[in-house]
Amino acid sequence: MSLMNEKEQRIAAIALMLFGAAAMIPFADDGYYLSLCVNIVMYAVLCTAWTLFSGPTHYISLATAAFFGIGTYSVGLGIDTLPFPLLVAIAAVASGVLAGLVGVATLRLSGVYFVIFTLGLAELVRQVVTWLQVKFLGSVGLYVFTDMTEKHIFWMLLALAAVVYITGWLVNRSRLGFALRIIGNDETVARHVGIDVARAKVILFMISGAFIGITGAILAPRFAYVEPPSAFNPVISFQVVIMALLGGTGRLWAPLLGVIPFTILFDRISASFPNHTSLLIGVAFMAIVYFLPRGVMGLIDDFRARHAKSRHAAAGVPEAAE
Amino acid sequence: MERRTLIKTFAASLLASAVLAGPAMAEGTIKIGASAPKTGPLAGGAAVTYWPAVQLWVNDVNERGGIDVGGEKMKVELIEYDDRTSNEEAIKNIQRMATVDKVDFIIPPYGTGINLATAPLIAKYGYPHIAVTAVADGIEGFTERWPNSFWTLGTSEAMASSLVDVLTKMREAGQINEKVAVVNVADAFGIELANTGKPKLKEAGFDIVYETSYPLQQQDFAPIISGAKDAGPDTFIAFSYPGDTFGLTKQATITDLPVKAYYVGVATAFPAFAQANGAAANGVMGVGGVNAASEAYQDFAKREVEVTGVAPDYWASPVQYASLEVLEQAITKAGSLDKAAVIEALGSETFETIMGEWKFEDNIIKKFWTVGQWQDGVFHGIASTGVGGEFEPIVKSGWN
Structure with missing residues (x-):
């Protein structure tokens, strides 16, 4: 009858400790390592939010930049008139609504059609925003001057990460999460057993989009100057997909396994070889995809399986009996 | 099995080379950090305007024996980073230069957006921020917000x-x-x-x-x-x-x-x-x-081709170089590597550059x-x- 079983309680306790430890980081260093951590948490939130939808459904979305940009712009447009928390809420609603509209219109597309549409969406939103700004504001850049520093942004992102994980956990154990897993495995079967496939997908796409929008909103003060090329930077969309897939999408925390090592690895590469960054990152990608086709999560699963096997073997259980 | 060994070897060698490749330090040098695009949408512009001017200046200064700091000649050591035309990278690079590499001075990034995104950090660490490739209206507001910032290319x-x-x-x-x-x-x-x-x-x-x-x-x-x-x-x-x-x-x-x-x-x-x-x-x-037509520009253009192999443009390249000449002279005039003293010198002194005589009025070059x-x-x-x-x-x- 309890809310969580024993294993879940243990995981919750560990997670709480990890979050607590992470929240102390700004006291240890508020220079380069904090900035690196801001980037890590940012991508952790983006990748996990992305995985909320794309993990179970297997729909690759490249619309991250669109939601991110909407969030950034919500803050850029309103920072002089409205309080920041309200702007973050507006960002969530705006990107959630956009995700809903897009979802209703396009989630019937699948495979490569959906991928291409979402890529186009980011560009479309960027052009519409630019057009609106030129038409009504007479300029394209927006200034976001606040007193917030890296540590405030870090804490906000960390809190958001916690919310994303809790949401993901709740979704997973809900009917919605179950429905999505069935959709991901076989959409036709899902439809036949009476799941409202479109509704389930749209709801989750909205949740995922809203979180990405909030991330954009939180980061706006960090950039000070908001303009379409940086707010709707398509690189964000690709990086999120790559990192999430490298980590693995099977579990809620799997993207983290991609984000942390690869942010640090890429950082080391760009620090040590500033003139060959693209080349080395490309080589690293190819190596990773070749050697870890199922992401880091796959590696861990393999290791566990082997470990379990050898334990069995040690206990004298004949392999054929398994 | 073989495959895993391969991964391990690959990962280990990559990490090892990444960790070991940090630049070697020498006594009596001035460490100057530069972060700008080498890849991404702005890389093409930076490859003409930013990087060659920076390289030429470092080359020139060291050929002269270094920058005169209170009577001692100190050579310049350049630490460069690629910001991939991304704000996040640029912010991280500035942090790295300020808190890990502990550079003496920073050559600000390329592009209006990235200059503004990094300005609060550069100000926080007290470095002079001599912006070149940043043109926007509202510069007066920036100099009030960041008194360490200087703007050179105009409005x-x-x-x-x-x-x-x-x-x-x-x-x-x-x-x-x-x-x-x-x-x-x-x-x-x-x-x-x-x-x-x-x-x-x-x-x-x-x-x-x-x-x-x-x-x-x-x-x-x-x-x-x-x-x-x-x-x-x-x-x-x-x-x-x-x-x-x-x-x-x-x-x-x-x-x-x-x-x-x-x-x-x-x-x-x-x-x-x-x-x-x-x-x-x-x-x-x-x-x-x-x-x-001026001798100063023609000489600059000729040397930039000789040293870097890249011909400068007819606008921001010489200004980028001039901004570094100004930094050098400000350090000499301040007589120390103290950032506040250099900022003070930047704001009050007159400088000789390839662009002619420069004097900042309220931190802005008004003749451009x-x-x-x-x-x-x-x-x-x-x-x-x-x-x-x-x-x-x-x-x-x-x-x-």
């Missing part, structure tokens, strides 16, 4: 109004009529210039017979050029970005656009513009300019080049806010 407001002055003079001399076509790219700089330029044109008695804007990364300029041609203006103005500067000019050449004054925006001052357009470039006006024109293979400055040495504009006569 878009002055660049647009200066162009209108040039055209007005040409009209008064009977070289062009009052009909103009104005187009602009729907992005930051293009919009700012158009917002200032259009009202100024009307004020000056010009008749805008054709106007339109187009999105960034537009490829097909045939409709714009033929639309302008049909309106029959003597003057064509495009407040454009690099891609469209080239695209519009190619299309104007093909269509044989019969105008007597032709102006395009960013990248007109790049040597590549003359290479791409050949004889058609002659008479083309563009944003920027420099005193290209605004309009240039290709004349016989050289992009000469034809208008400025009082620099001196301007060439007379010529009438555009044909495209070949």
Whole structure:
């Protein structure tokens, strides 16, 4: 009858400790390592939010930049008139609504059609925003001057990460999460057993989009100057997909396994070889995809399986009996 | 099994080389950090304007034996990072330079957006921020917010109004009529210039017979050029970005656009513009300019090709170099590496640069080049806010 079983309680306790430890980081260093951590948490939130939808459904979305940009712009447009928390809420609603509209219109597309549409969406939103700004504001850049520093942004992102994980956990154990897993495995079967496939997908796409929008909103003060090329930077969309897939999408925390090592690895590469960054990152990608086709999560699963096997073997259980 | 060994070897060697490759330090050197795009959308511009000027300056200083700091000659050690044209990377790079590498000075990034995104951090660590490739209206507000920041390339407001002055003079001399076509790219700089330029044109008695804007990364300029041609203006103005500067000019050449004054925006001052357009470039006006006939510029251009293999542009390259000369002289005048003392010197002293004498007024260089024109293979400055040495504009006569 309890809310969580024993294993879940243990995981919750560990997670709480990890979050607590992470929240102390700004006291240890508020220079380069904090900035690196801001980037890590940012991508952790983006990748996990992305995985909320794309993990179970297997729909690759490249619309991250669109939601991110909407969030950034919500803050850029309103920072002089409205309080920041309200702007973050507006960002969530705006990107959630956009995700809903897009979802209703396009989630019937699948495979490569959906991928291409979402890529186009980011560009479309960027052009519409630019057009609106030129038409009504007479300029394209927006200034976001606040007193917030890296540590405030870090804490906000960390809190958001916690919310994303809790949401993901709740979704997973809900009917919605179950429905999505069935959709991901076989959409036709899902439809036949009476799941409202479109509704389930749209709801989750909205949740995922809203979180990405909030991330954009939180980061706006960090950039000070908001303009379409940086707010709707398509690189964000690709990086999120790559990192999430490298980590693995099977579990809620799997993207983290991609984000942390690869942010640090890429950082080391760009620090040590500033003139060959693209080349080395490309080589690293190819190596990773070749050697870890199922992401880091796959590696861990393999290791566990082997470990379990050898334990069995040690206990004298004949392999054929398994 | 073999595969796993391979991964491990690969990962280990990658990590090892990454960790070991940190730059070696020497006593008595000044560490200077630079973070700008080597990849991403702005990498092309930075490869012409930013990096070669930085490399040449480091080379020049060290050839002279270093910077004079209170009587001691200190060599410069450059630490460079690629910001991949991304704000997140740029912020992280500034943090790394300030707190891990502990550099003595920072050469600010390339591009308006990234300069503004990193300005709060550069200010937090107390470094002088001598911005070059950052042009926006509202600079006065920035210097109030960040008193450590210095702005050198000018304002878009002055660049647009200066162009209108040039055209007005040409009209008064009977070289062009009052009909103009104005187009602009729907992005930051293009919009700012158009917002200032259009009202100024009307004020000056010009008749805008054709106007339109187009999105960034537009490829097909045939409709714009033929639309302008049909309106029959003597003057064509495009407040454009690099891609469209080239695209519009190619299309104007093909269509044989019969105008007597032709102006395009960013990248007109790049040597590549003359290479791409050949004889058609002659008479083309563009944003920027420099005193290209001066000995100082010619010597700078020659040495930059010798040292870096890259020819400088006729606008921001020499300003980028001048900003570093200013940093060097400010360090010498301050007599120490103390950042606050250098900022103080920057704000109060007068400096000798390849761009002439520089003196910051309220942290801003108020004498800068605004309009240039290709004349016989050289992009000469034809208008400025009082620099001196301007060439007379010529009438555009044909495209070949």
